[in-house]
Amino acid sequence: MPTMTLAKAINAGLRDALAADEMVMLMGEDIGSLGGVYRVTEGLKAEFGEDRVVDSPLAESGIVGTSIGLSLRGYRPVGEIQFDGFVFPGFNQITTQLAKLHARSRGQLTVPVTIRIPYGGGIGSVEHHSESPEALFAHTAGLRILTPSNPHDGYWMTRQAIECEDPVILFEPKRRYWLKGEVDLEDPGTSADPFRAHIVREGSDATVVAYGPLVPVALAAAEAAAEDGRSVEVVDLRSLSPIDFETVTASVRKTGRLVVAHEAPTFGGLGGEIAARVSERAFLSLEAPVIRVGGFHMPYPVSKVEGQYLPDIDRILEALDRAFAY
């Protein structure tokens, strides 16, 4: 089994998808000769040509909107948005058109468009390069949202997103692009269903739900908690829309405590949605209220203080302490 970085795994996923189906095409800013600002599309233009790997004009509404049109013609476009904070010129097309065409046409039309968005902070970058806007998309019905936390999922989610008949947003945790791991290119294994959450560490005293960039942080927190004699289960959500509430609820039934961690601000975020659903489904199993760890109600801060803003091991441990205090 090859070992590769998340960026390379997504690159392999795109390459194999392009090779498998001539209707697949990529479009985005700087994705051709440059191979994307994170080199995720490196080498693909040389291999498949500029008609399949298209350097687009600098226009996000154009990238999403023309992808919709291409998909109506049978193509399977994969649009790249260069950074999280730059998706908004294309937000109108994503939320009012891409998400709704299937419903508006009462099932007559499908728009199998994939939108790839590198997201999240922790890389010391400037404004608009570190945001976590997933809740804004998850709130919109008609979109599916995936986020890999490791290279194996990176490869398979890319393939699965492109094969999906619905529009899929693939949020790629950019600070994990260089994270290495084994990728089974033949067999997705437990990743066969992209919309199922994974229990990435078993435990019995509390559950931490995380996704994308925070999965390694949650695992490290669970490790630290184990030194204090606490057995913490970690769930990697993987799919943010739909959310696999079966797996989350079953875990909470077992452990009785839930902490949800994400980089995005907690107010109006996915943590609130998870807390509410779990309370509805497993209220009597809960030993403590569901506790959220996330960003504050403020724009993503300047990089010199992002360390205080981003949920880290200590923030998750503090939340666990609060859960255990009940």
Place this chain on the structure above:
Amino acid sequence: MAGELPTTEFDDIPEELLDELEALAHERTEGHVNMVQLLDEDGRFLNRSHFAERAASLSVDELRALYRDMAMIRRFDAEATALQRQGQLSLWVPVRGQEAAQIGSGRATLPQDYIFPTYREHGVALTRGVELGELLRQFRGVSNGGWDPKENNFHLYTLVLAAQVPHAVGYAMGLQRDASRAAAAGRELPEPAATIAYFGDGASSEGDVHESMVFAASFKAPVVFFCQNNQWAISVPTQVQSRIPLHNRAKGYGFPGLRVDGNDVLAVRAVTEWALERARSGKGPVLIEAYTYRQGAHTTADDPTKYRLTAEEESWLAKDPITRFEKFLRAEGHADEAFFAEVAAEAEALAAKSRRDVLAFEAPSLAAEMQNVYAERHPLVEEELAWHLEYEAGFADADAGADANADTDAAEGGR
């Protein structure tokens, strides 16, 4: 009655605008129709343009100041690039090669004009009197601004491409309204003013630019659209953004557009001055395409060897704006060795000061940042701020406790 209804037919394009467009169309340089150039590559003054008179009327001091500005910004830019390489800045956006486009246009503005830059307008900032060190705060990661936009009428940098362009139009509409309200109330009219929106050839593809031009034309807003066509949007050449010279787009919106040699500081200054005067006098917007070249990387995170040819880079080095202007000043006897030495020394001092400034910047506290989210009280922010302060204080206590009981298990100090 019918006569009072607005017509659904287009009026003919006003005679005046046609004349203007016609006159501009006669500017011709190096096979570019409609490109204004006053200095050739060897720094010889070309007296063939409509705009030559404006340049010819500059005093020797004004000419020298243009050179000084360009040399200062080039040195500052090199220092910032070095600071990034040494890990003192997280990113830098070099301006090398675009000094004439920026100094020429910036020096054409008046104090009451308001400037909307992107993220590369370090030269324009200099002409507006912004302390250059302040530009580095954003790239040091201690601020998303760094200067008071109202102090020099120089807006904060905008990183989302083209987002500032409609702001420039709106601000210009505000200037227009100020004047008409003053007239209606019989008050003294404010000084005529205009805005400039800076954006790149790549950003010209964004919908915001199109919508801005529609608004500006419809309302005859006093705005100058200043597009620096530096040939590349990161790795993508201008040809992917536009199949015609960009300035030609203006005609479709109903206002004049022209190309200026962006490496010719005299031409840029003259053309921008003309466009601003035209805007301030109520004649509406102008699109200027400054035809120039980004000599270095897009940002310090970029590697241009991946997408462009050395031959192209070299051909543009021959058109370098500073060398060209230096040749002109020397040939005309406007400046001697002593002048150039003096400017070089001044530029060194600026670089040293900028380095000192960067190292002295203090990071803000997250708490202070939280307090600036809203102008008025906000209960959620207050709640989260209180939680954050208490949480951080817990660490301070734990640290103090650990220090006091150095030989007990620090982990017991909790968090």
